[in-house]
Amino acid sequence: MAKTKHYKHSNGAMYLMLSPYLLLLFFFGILPALMGLLEIPKPSMANPNGGWDAFKIVVHDFRFGPALKHVLGFMGIFVPLMIFFVIGMALMLDIKHSAWKKWLRMAYIVPASISGAVAVLVWYVILQPTLSPIKGVLRYFHITESSQIWQQQNLVYILAIMAFFAAAGNWILIQYGSLQSISTEVLEAARVDGASIWQTAIRIKLPLISKYIVYMSVLVFAGGLQIFVEPQLLNGGIYTGIADSWSFDQLSYNLAFMQGDFGGASALSILLLIPSLLGALLVIFKTDMFEGAQGHIKKKDVEIVGI
Amino acid sequence: MPSEVSKFMSINSIWYTAAIVVIATTTAALAGFVISASNIRFKRTFLISTLIMMLVPPVALVIPLFVEMDKVHLVDNPWSVILISSLYPFGAFLAYIYYTTSIPAELYESARLDGCNDFKLFTKIALPLSTPLISLLAFFAFIGNWANYFMPYVMLPSSEHYTLPLGLGFLFLSTPAINPGVGATSVPIYKPEIALAGALIAVPIMIMFLVSQKRLIRGMLAGSIKE
Numbered sequence: 001m002a003k004t005k006h007y008k009h010s011n012g013a014m015y016l017m018l019s020p021y022l023l024l025l026f027f028f029g030i031l032p033a034l035m036g037l038l039e040i041p042k043p044s045m046a047n048p049n050g051g052w053d054a055f056k057i058v059v060h061d062f063r064f065g066p067a068l069k070h071v072l073g074f075m076g077i078f079v080p081l082m083i084f085f086v087i088g089m090a091l092m093l094d095i096k097h098s099a100w101k102k103w104l105r106m107a108y109i110v111p112a113s114i115s116g117a118v119a120v121l122v123w124y125v126i127l128q129p130t131l132s133p134i135k136g137v138l139r140y141f142h143i144t145e146s147s148q149i150w151q152q153q154n155l156v157y158i159l160a161i162m163a164f165f166a167a168a169g170n171w172i173l174i175q176y177g178s179l180q181s182i183s184t185e186v187l188e189a190a191r192v193d194g195a196s197i198w199q200t201a202i203r204i205k206l207p208l209i210s211k212y213i214v215y216m217s218v219l220v221f222a223g224g225l226q227i228f229v230e231p232q233l234l235n236g237g238i239y240t241g242i243a244d245s246w247s248f249d250q251l252s253y254n255l256a257f258m259q260g261d262f263g264g265a266s267a268l269s270i271l272l273l274i275p276s277l278l279g280a281l282l283v284i285f286k287t288d289m290f291e292g293a294q295g296h297i298k299k300k301d302v303e304i305v306g307i
Numbered sequence: 308m309p310s311e312v313s314k315f316m317s318i319n320s321i322w323y324t325a326a327i328v329v330i331a332t333t334t335a336a337l338a339g340f341v342i343s344a345s346n347i348r349f350k351r352t353f354l355i356s357t358l359i360m361m362l363v364p365p366v367a368l369v370i371p372l373f374v375e376m377d378k379v380h381l382v383d384n385p386w387s388v389i390l391i392s393s394l395y396p397f398g399a400f401l402a403y404i405y406y407t408t409s410i411p412a413e414l415y416e417s418a419r420l421d422g423c424n425d426f427k428l429f430t431k432i433a434l435p436l437s438t439p440l441i442s443l444l445a446f447f448a449f450i451g452n453w454a455n456y457f458m459p460y461v462m463l464p465s466s467e468h469y470t471l472p473l474g475l476g477f478l479f480l481s482t483p484a485i486n487p488g489v490g491a492t493s494v495p496i497y498k499p500e501i502a503l504a505g506a507l508i509a510v511p512i513m514i515m516f517l518v519s520q521k522r523l524i525r526g527m528l529a530g531s532i533k534e
Binding site for chain 2: 011013014015017018020021022024025027028029030031032033035036039109110112113114115116117118120121122125169170228229233236238252253256257262265266269277280281283284
């Protein structure tokens with residue numbers, strides 16, 4: 001009885017402390033998701049009769065197919081490159097007494113500081129034959145004019161490189177943190193059994209951080225699907241028209257703000273949410289990463305959760 | 308970038324980011340504490356929705372967010388960006404993990420027996436033990452918002468509200484130094500000025516990384532340090 005009273009008393013204050021976050025979650029998370037859904041069937045110029053045909057209309061838009069092709073090509077490079085490079089760098093950083101550690105740290109900190117608009121600027125300079133600090137390399141590949149670089153068929157590669165360098169640093173830091181959480185007893189036992197650095201990395205460390213790798217993969221996938229800033233700036237700022245509606249987010253932006261078709265833009269947003277949500281559910285229910293959400297938490301399983 | 312313009316954009320960037328860091332860090336730390344230390348209802352639903360929000364990129368919701376902000380007349384008002392960006396589900400979950408693993412439930416129980424109410428439980432017990440967590444939350448909130456382009460781009464059409472990343476984007480659009488398609492201009496902006504504008508955005512992030520990386524890894528590992 002006393003216990004029940006205690007909880008009743010406690011929970012009022014607890015709800016009060018939780019309320020600022022709950023308000024943000026409701027107004028800027030749950031409500032916009034519901035509003036997006038309700039916006040879709042409203043009549044618009046593209047969908048004069050209204051209804052759920054908005055999905056069909058947006059998928060049949062002449063820009064949807066090219067955007068799908070671009071984004072798939074971009075993801076095909078960006079996602080595997082991120083996963084393999086981040087894990088490789090984190091494993092190298094985790095090797096004790098590595099003479100390269102200091103330089104490896106700089107190698108992820110510096111690019112991680114250069115994201116979004118700055119990344120576009122930096123890569124513009126790097127890839128501009130007249131300005132580039134790697135003129136020699138460009139010349140080796142017979143690239144002497146910027147028009148050889150800034151072509152639509154090259155954008156998939158250029159944007160994948162830009163996004164990769166901007167995103168890899170944070171993830172290296174996080175995966176390095178996850179590797180630090182592996183018990184030294186386990187690593188010592190492997191060393192005593194004669195495991196090499198390579199075998200320890202592949203057979204001991206990777207399986208132990210596998211859930212964080214799955215988690216990172218889902219977030220990298222979801223983030224890649226939403227590429228916007230880099231193609232938008234290239235399109236408007238550097239080579240006008242080179243990347244118009246290049247990605248889904250640009251198409252969604254153009255539908256809403258250039259054509260006033262909020263229903264179509266919302267339909268596209270919801271379509272983009274589906275793979276991200278499936279990924280989220282995969283992480284929540286198919287890995288033990290978020291056991292705390294299932295009602296109990298194991299200390300050993302929650303050493304670190306990345307971003 | 309003429310100095311006055313870069314000055315107000317810098318001021319905008321600093322105050323928007325500072326407000327976001329403060330609101331996001333405070334709300335996330337409080338939420339994590341409540342979920343770990345209380346027995347409130349719908350805890351599981353709350354955690355699952357937070358996890359889903361964590362994995363859904365905010366740009367996916369930008370259209371309905373714009374409509375929502377338009378309805379409350381906050382479009383072209385910095386608070387639209389500040390409030391939207393202050394939702395920090397990753398921070399809330401990180402705080403939950405931190406409090407669950409770093410502060411034993413027995414500590415809360417003894418404090419309660421000693422007459423601590425729930426507010427004091429946070430301010431006197433949890434908060435003094437939260438320095439690594441607060442650094443971590445503030446760091447990621449800063450990194451995520453200082454260079455943010457998309458949300459201010461959509462929500463703040465007037466140039467007086469521009470942030471440094473928006474200003475840099477505007478430079479791309481309006482100077483022949485980068486975009487020959489613009490043609491001649493009287494604006495005295497050339498490549499060195501644009502590079503300087505880029506450095507204004509990148510250097511603070513770099514400094515934050517350098518200053519806090521050791522503390523960050525320690526903070527992330529709270530609760531299960533390698534022995």
